[in-house]
């Protein structure tokens with residue numbers, strides 16, 4: 001929608017403005033024509049209105065093809081994104097032909113819709129031009145044979161109407177184009193509405209939040225749709241402790257992390273930081289104190305240095321190396337062809353999963369957070385590197401709270417408290 005539909009909204013705006021501009025010019029011609037002969041002007045307007053009425057079926061087609069084009073474009077972009085994102089899987093499962101067939105089907109559909117739309121617009125222009133000739137002939141006939149207007153006046157009228165009819169034609173065409181592009185506009189407006197409804201409310205007065213004692217989840221329930229994923233869950237993270245959260249896949253561990261970070265809000269219950277409830281006013285300030293590393297962390301298509309500085313732009317070289325050391329990443333980074341200035345590739349693809357995780361960890365350490373959340377963050381690491389990272393966490397004990405989400409026993413061995421989530425019944 002962002003790439004395709006917004007372009008079409010731009011074109012729709014152009015046609016709307018052209019419609020207005022043409023209407024103003026037509027208005028001037030009409031005023032002059034009324035001055036010369038109100039009867040003849042009335043006849044011309046009647047003919048133009050009649051033509052518009054006759055072509056109303058075409059307007060319906062414009063609306064339909066507009067809707068179909070919007071849908072077809074969305075499907076096409078969807079299939080393209082799927083194909084590019086899942087190219088590896090497509091090759092492994094031999095599904096390339098399936099993607100190609102999907103793409104061809106959508107292209108064919110799209111071509112038919114576009115052809116129908118173009119044919120419809122051409123027909124509108126063609127019928128209107130034919131109608132304009134008939135109208136001009138009728139005006140000529142009535143002026144000379146019926147009203148017996150003086151030749152000079154007839155010539156002036158013909159001149160005015162000959163200029164006026166193409167303006168009417170332009171207006172009708174612009175209107176058709178506008179109607180055709182309207183679905184794109186409506187989709188963008190609808191998307192904007194949904195984004196706004198889902199957006200985090202902007203606080204009137206952003207509040208500060210301190211974490212010196214504990215983060216508490218009090219009888220928290222949360223569900224994405226109707227069924228709750230988390231039910232009346234209590235949890236306590238004391239400052240300086242290492243807390244583990246375990247449970248089978250799908251039990252809601254990542255959802256608990258999102259609740260703690262204030263990315264989603266509980267349906268019932270509260271999240272308290274040192275007794276202050278987490279809400280729109282405090283969520284931003286709170287997240288500034290959190291370091292988070294997920295299972296497959298996101299790296300920008302930039303250098304290792306830029307990816308680290310993203311967490312804290314003012315960090316010095318020494319601080320960068322210390323963070324890399326804590327994340328057991330210093331060695332491999334110094335072995336990269338350009339060290340800290342090596343470009344990691346799109347989404348960090350030039351690195352292995354384990355290397356990406358360690359860089360993301362270094363990024364989180366650099367932030368010097370009060371709460372560090374590691375959501376299966378060492379899943380791609382070998383035992384030796386995982387051990388080194390756990391030792392780093394051990395050294396940081398007391399300086400920050402660490403929440404480790406993992407299913408590996410080895411990862412949670414050093415935890416002070418272990419919470420276990422059960423799978424939903």
Ligand code: ADP
Nearest residue numbers: 224225229247248249250251252253254255256
């Ligand atoms: P875990 O981290 O323990 O594997 P998650 O917290 O990721 O579990 O997911 C818990 C449940 O919530 C799963 O059943 C999952 O399908 C569902 N879920 C997670 N994220 C979303 C989402 N954005 N929209 C809808 N359902 C979701």
